[in-house]
Amino acid sequence: MEEATIHEIAQVLGLHSSTVSRALNDSNRVKPVTKERIRKTAAELGYRRNRMASNLRRKKSNTLGVIVPRISRHFFSTAIAGIEEVAFRGGYNVMICQSLEKQDREKQIIDNLMENRVDGLLISVSMQTMEGSHLAACAEKGIPLVFFDRRIADVACVGSVLIDDFQGGFKATEHLIKRGCKRIIHFTGASHLEIYRKRCAGYKAALEKHGIPFQGDFVVESGLMKEDGYRLMRERLGVLDGVDGIFSANDFAALGAMRCLKEAGKTVPNDLALVGFSNEPTSEVIEPSLTTLDQSGMEMGRLACDLLLDHIASGDQISVTKTLMLNPKLIERDSTQAPQEVK
Amino acid sequence: MEEATIHEIAQVLGLHSSTVSRALNDSNRVKPVTKERIRKTAAELGYRRNRMASNLRRKKSNTLGVIVPRISRHFFSTAIAGIEEVAFRGGYNVMICQSLEKQDREKQIIDNLMENRVDGLLISVSMQTMEGSHLAACAEKGIPLVFFDRRIADVACVGSVLIDDFQGGFKATEHLIKRGCKRIIHFTGASHLEIYRKRCAGYKAALEKHGIPFQGDFVVESGLMKEDGYRLMRERLGVLDGVDGIFSANDFAALGAMRCLKEAGKTVPNDLALVGFSNEPTSEVIEPSLTTLDQSGMEMGRLACDLLLDHIASGDQISVTKTLMLNPKLIERDSTQAPQEVK
DNA sequence: AAAAAAAATACAATCGATTGTATTTTATTT
DNA sequence: AAATAAAATACAATCGATTGTATTTTTTTT
Numbered sequence: 253m254e255e256a257t258i259h260e261i262a263q264v265l266g267l268h269s270s271t272v273s274r275a276l277n278d279s280n281r282v283k284p285v286t287k288e289r290i291r292k293t294a295a296e297l298g299y300r301r302n303r304m305a306s307n308l309r310r311k312k313s314n315t316l317g318v319i320v321p322r323i324s325r326h327f328f329s330t331a332i333a334g335i336e337e338v339a340f341r342g343g344y345n346v347m348i349c350q351s352l353e354k355q356d357r358e359k360q361i362i363d364n365l366m367e368n369r370v371d372g373l374l375i376s377v378s379m380q381t382m383e384g385s386h387l388a389a390c391a392e393k394g395i396p397l398v399f400f401d402r403r404i405a406d407v408a409c410v411g412s413v414l415i416d417d418f419q420g421g422f423k424a425t426e427h428l429i430k431r432g433c434k435r436i437i438h439f440t441g442a443s444h445l446e447i448y449r450k451r452c453a454g455y456k457a458a459l460e461k462h463g464i465p466f467q468g469d470f471v472v473e474s475g476l477m478k479e480d481g482y483r484l485m486r487e488r489l490g491v492l493d494g495v496d497g498i499f500s501a502n503d504f505a506a507l508g509a510m511r512c513l514k515e516a517g518k519t520v521p522n523d524l525a526l527v528g529f530s531n532e533p534t535s536e537v538i539e540p541s542l543t544t545l546d547q548s549g550m551e552m553g554r555l556a557c558d559l560l561l562d563h564i565a566s567g568d569q570i571s572v573t574k575t576l577m578l579n580p581k582l583i584e585r586d587s588t589q590a591p592q593e594v595k
Numbered sequence: 596m597e598e599a600t601i602h603e604i605a606q607v608l609g610l611h612s613s614t615v616s617r618a619l620n621d622s623n624r625v626k627p628v629t630k631e632r633i634r635k636t637a638a639e640l641g642y643r644r645n646r647m648a649s650n651l652r653r654k655k656s657n658t659l660g661v662i663v664p665r666i667s668r669h670f671f672s673t674a675i676a677g678i679e680e681v682a683f684r685g686g687y688n689v690m691i692c693q694s695l696e697k698q699d700r701e702k703q704i705i706d707n708l709m710e711n712r713v714d715g716l717l718i719s720v721s722m723q724t725m726e727g728s729h730l731a732a733c734a735e736k737g738i739p740l741v742f743f744d745r746r747i748a749d750v751a752c753v754g755s756v757l758i759d760d761f762q763g764g765f766k767a768t769e770h771l772i773k774r775g776c777k778r779i780i781h782f783t784g785a786s787h788l789e790i791y792r793k794r795c796a797g798y799k800a801a802l803e804k805h806g807i808p809f810q811g812d813f814v815v816e817s818g819l820m821k822e823d824g825y826r827l828m829r830e831r832l833g834v835l836d837g838v839d840g841i842f843s844a845n846d847f848a849a850l851g852a853m854r855c856l857k858e859a860g861k862t863v864p865n866d867l868a869l870v871g872f873s874n875e876p877t878s879e880v881i882e883p884s885l886t887t888l889d890q891s892g893m894e895m896g897r898l899a900c901d902l903l904l905d906h907i908a909s910g911d912q913i914s915v916t917k918t919l920m921l922n923p924k925l926i927e928r929d930s931t932q933a934p935q936e937v938k
Numbered sequence: 939a940a941a942a943a944a945a946a947t948a949c950a951a952t953c954g955a956t957t958g959t960a961t962t963t964t965a966t967t968t
Numbered sequence: 969a970a971a972t973a974a975a976a977t978a979c980a981a982t983c984g985a986t987t988g989t990a991t992t993t994t995t996t997t998t
Contacts, residue, residue, distance in 0.1 A: 257985085270948070277985095300710050301985080350676060361683075651956095652982070
């Protein structure tokens with residue numbers, strides 16, 4: 253039941269523990285024959301290196317911290333899958349934590365990860381996170397930091413992997429315009445979050461490019477939950493006032509709006525065209541299927557983790573801050589066009 | 596940049612590191628005034644306990660290992676969310692790994708987690724996992740093990756949190772029968788996995804109860820991916836032979852079958868009724884919405900983690916093996932009944 | 939075969955916190 | 969005020985692996 257140590261292996265063979273340690277680390281300071289004897293005995297005793305001891309001595313935890321708002325959200329769980337995949341390949345473990353969109357909890361988690369001396373941190377900040385002092389603390393202690401999807405600008409970091417939210421907002425809106433929409437509402441999220449500001453900026457730019465005047469009351473801020481979309485749509489129903497398109501900063505709110513429209517007997521896209529953001533799995537199967545922007549979570553996770561591991565391997569000097577901008581892909585579906593007749 | 600240690604705090608105050616350690620652990624062997632001085636200095640120096648050192652000395656990693664087939668699968672990501680929530684509350688970290696349904700990788704992960712001396716392990720085994728020798732290794736080393744959803748029977752463990760798959764299979768099938776189905780096909784998964792054997796047994800039991808003869812070729816084994824469902828349905832289309840219902844052991848295969856049926860111009864549930872298993876988010880929004888069995892991932896994760904932490908707190912003697920069986924809830928939707936007219 | 943060089947192994951300190959025991963300081967009792 | 973008890977603190981070993989240096993053994997050179 254008890255785990256064997258290098259000292260026991262050494263004792264069995266009449267060697268010193270340092271030699272055993274070196275043998276197991278394949279150092280060339282140990283004679284091949286001795287190495288073999290040591291390996292054999294280690295196997296016999298069912299020896300397993302104690303990482304707690306090894307990490308302490310090496311001052312390296314071989315562990316990365318990952319913080320996301322909510323593990324169960326599809327985008328984040330795929331990002332985590334990508335991170336885990338790259339980390340595993342690189343010999344790193346990942347400690348995964350969820351902030352549940354609360355800044356307090358995010359702080360507490362970071363503190364805990366720092367106590368655990370993680371070798372690096374990957375984070376997508378909570379909605380509530382307004383400033384980055386708790387993140388700056390990491391940088392100060394030399395823990396490299398990589399943001400993905402949601403970042404806090406002006407925090408020293410190794411880099412960020414983002415999607416080009418401006419482009420996304422622009423593409424979405426221009427797509428609606430090209431489908432003939434003239435009066436387009438935009439559902440946006442918490443305005444202190446860069447991603448929503450940028451999506452909104454893209455929306456405005458597209459309107460401007462096509463000579464459609466911007467109307468302040470056409471931009472509506474909310475928590476972007478399904479219920480928010482439903483509620484906002486319902487409030488507007490009476491005074492639609494010629495509105496013929498909605499660009500929602502995420503799919504959930506768009507889906508909520510769609511439900512409301514269906515219930516009110518309106519048809520999508522004929523009465524009103526809809527574009528979401530994120531390509532949630534649901535969006536593909538709903539009818540009409542939802543046009544949206546794909547934000548490959550797996551790819552973002554992989555890239556973010558690559559960035560972090562490269563930095564760690566390079567010896568930890570923050571020299572350049574890299575920002576990878578993924579271009580979101582417009583997935584055209586039925587919510588913005590007449591459905592293809594299904595044979 | 597460098598982290599302070601208790602020795603530095605001790606030096607600053609002219610105390611001994613052991614006193615500092617005790618003060619920070621709130622031991623009553625340190626005078627309150629001294630404790631306060633120590634806490635103040637610790638805060639000033641930005642001291643953060645080094646968990647690697649602490650864990651080594653205490654022989655406790657304060658970390659749980661979690662292994663799932665695929666982090667991005669909805670059910671698993673919600674289960675992980677539940678686990679993380681409970682673990683966080685109990686002061687534990689979680690290391691999350693994905694087996695990607697491969698036994699090899701599962702073995703490798705377990706080895707790694709054992710090197711990290713995790714205090715416990717939560718696992719949902721891969722499809723490929725045929726036997727549990729790698730899991731038995733944990734038990735031998737005294738690492739408590741809890742299975743959730745997919746287990747390997749006959750492996751010593753603290754317990755399992757399962758859904759009652761037999762009941763689920765039974766309910767699903769009986770529901771189809773009550774809707775008038777007489778000839779019901781069952782899509783099942785890898786037969787070495789208990790969950791699929793049990794769902795199938797429930798299917799048979801329901802048939803028997805209602806006097807419907809069991810037909811061996813009505814049970815079809817596959818990987819239960821969307822494509823499998825699509826393919827199996829397509830192969831059958833020509834020779835449907837009076838088949839009027841399908842109970843699929845997961846939602847994906849059911850969704851694949853549904854697509855095939857739609858393409859073939861058949862209507863669900865009139866031509867053929869469908870029941871899935873797991874209540875994937877997709878199933879609610881597809882049209883017709885899919886009747887399925889809900890298997891609350893969040894709840895399973897929470898219960899599994901509770902079970903593990905209780906065991907650890909109780910001092911680690913495996914005395915009783917607890918099996919929690921959650922009763923899956925039948926979610927009746929349109930794929931087994933005429934759609935409610937939408938006002 | 940002695941001397942020098944190289945290889946293999948042993949020794950001991952170290953990572954930072956914890957903890958049983960010993961010592962010193964303070965408080966209490968007579 | 970001396971003796972005793974109790975409280976506070978210091979000392980030192982420990983967790984298990986790593987690693988710079990010292991020592992021993994083997995090999996090579998002259």
